[in-house]
Amino acid sequence: xxxxxxxxxxxxxxxxxxxxxxxxxxxxxxxxxxxxxxxxxxxxxxxxxxxxxxxxxxxxxxxxxxxxxxxxxxxxxxxxxxxxxxxxxxxxxxxxxxxxxxxxxxxxxxxxxxxxxxxxxx
Numbered sequence: 572x573x574x575x576x577x578x579x580x581x582x583x584x585x586x587x588x589x590x591x592x593x594x595x596x597x598x599x600x601x602x603x604x605x606x607x608x609x610x611x612x613x614x615x616x617x618x619x620x621x622x623x624x625x626x627x628x629x630x631x632x633x634x635x636x637x638x639x640x641x642x643x644x645x646x647x648x649x650x651x652x653x654x655x656x657x658x659x660x661x662x663x664x665x666x667x668x669x670x671x672x673x674x675x676x677x678x679x680x681x682x683x684x685x686x687x688x689x690x691x692x693x
Contacts, residue, residue, distance in 0.1 A: 575589040575594055576594065578592040580592075586602075587601075598639040604639050606638075606639060607638050607639070608636065608637050609636045609637070614634050614635060615637070616632055616633040617633075618644055618645060619635075619638070620642040620643070621640060623644050627640075
């Protein structure tokens, strides 16, 4: 459960609008797009990551009060400890799955070179 930013009533996390005050909670009526709102008298851009690295192209910048892409610059990023670390054999297996075409092409080239070397030596 989350709280409505306007009336502070508890609402379901997937709710598109607040059932009490009808404030829109999700952008474009999609339950997966959270609509971030600034507190009264402040702007989201002041604490947004995209504003600080100058990659924001939102038309209301730097006075946006609502935004779907907002990321708080003061929230800690994912640390290395939180990221998944695989063992070496798992990393090699994943790399081989991603580059199957390259592996097949290089093995075909190696086999062709071996056949060519044997035919030249006779």
